[in-house]
């Protein structure tokens with residue numbers, strides 16, 4: 001999946017979490033931003049990805065040490081991040097945003113032919129029975145769907161009023 005699809009999923013998760021916990025504006029924006037970043041973070045193992053370009057040295061290091069879609073796309077890595085955030089006593093809503101953001105990335109990558117090494121260091125490639133090409137029609141449709149859903153979650157009451165007005 002493209003970075004756009006991953007970040008669109010992350011923003012949607014952030015918006016849902018913010019709404020569920022009824023966060024104030026500052027917290028809601030923070031939650032949406034960190035979920036968005038978390039949703040592209042696993043691709044730090046890929047030097048040409050959005051996040052990889054920003055942290056080139058770290059990206060090169062991870063790529064050479066572990067390879068692409070291995071450690072950073074695994075359950076062990078998500079567990080490690082969860083443990084770290086727990087130690088830092090990050091509020092639960094930010095923690096949910098980060099973990100679900102990363103999880104959405106891994107799930108979306110499991111929809112591609114390459115799959116992910118979910119149980120790294122075990123060399124098992126995990127992917128769904130149905131796969132789609134990165135940058136293909138499903139990729140683009142997912143990005144648009146997630147974006148529309150985010151708008152709906154954020155502005156539901158305004159949208160409902162608009163729909164009622166026009167129907």
Ligand SMILES: [Zn+2]
Nearest residue numbers: 042043069109
């Ligand atoms: Zn990935």
